[in-house]
Amino acid sequence: MKVEKLFTFHRVSEERKVPLATLSFQGHAMYWSTALERERRLHNDPPIQYWNDLRSTLKRRHIPSYYGRELMNKLQRIQQKDMTIEQYRQQMKLYMMRACIKKEESTTVARSNYLKRTK
Known part of the structure; x- marks a missing residue:
């Protein structure tokens, strides 16, 4: 993924990957991310902190099971x-x-x- 190459190139620390990635979201992705954060707060789930977790969540949401x-x-x-x-x-x-x-x-x-x- 392009974003992972950018993380590597800029030596982005693990704790900065999720905020940096979500900062670049636009349109539907931005609304989806905001809704996801709100939903996690409502269910008392911790916010997504790690890039691998966000990537998995994105894949489950946007890539069909088939x-x-x-x-x-x-x-x-x-x-x-x-x-x-x-x-x-x-x-x-x-x-x-x-x-x-x-x-x-x-x-x-x-x-x-x-x-x-x-x-």
């Missing part, structure tokens, strides 16, 4: 067709990154070769 399954389906169905080998490999890596699949390069290459043979 997103991971959809990515896995796309990864399973990917075909090289008119793509170059490099384009195909990049597309596969993109799906793997989005699905949070971490495999060794040799496994990825072996899978690519298998899929090309089964066309």
Whole structure:
């Protein structure tokens, strides 16, 4: 995520990440954040203090539950067709990154070769 790169680049401390991230919210995200804070206060829940917690809350709210399954389906169905080998490999890596699949390069290459043979 871009915001995480900014945190790293500027060496933002853990306690400043959530206020800094929410400060940049605009439009719907700003209203959602304000409503979330209000709701947490009403239920006597502590405010979100850590970036990982805010990121998880954002994902639960804005990323559909079927997103991971959809990515896995796309990864399973990917075909090289008119793509170059490099384009195909990049597309596969993109799906793997989005699905949070971490495999060794040799496994990825072996899978690519298998899929090309089964066309």
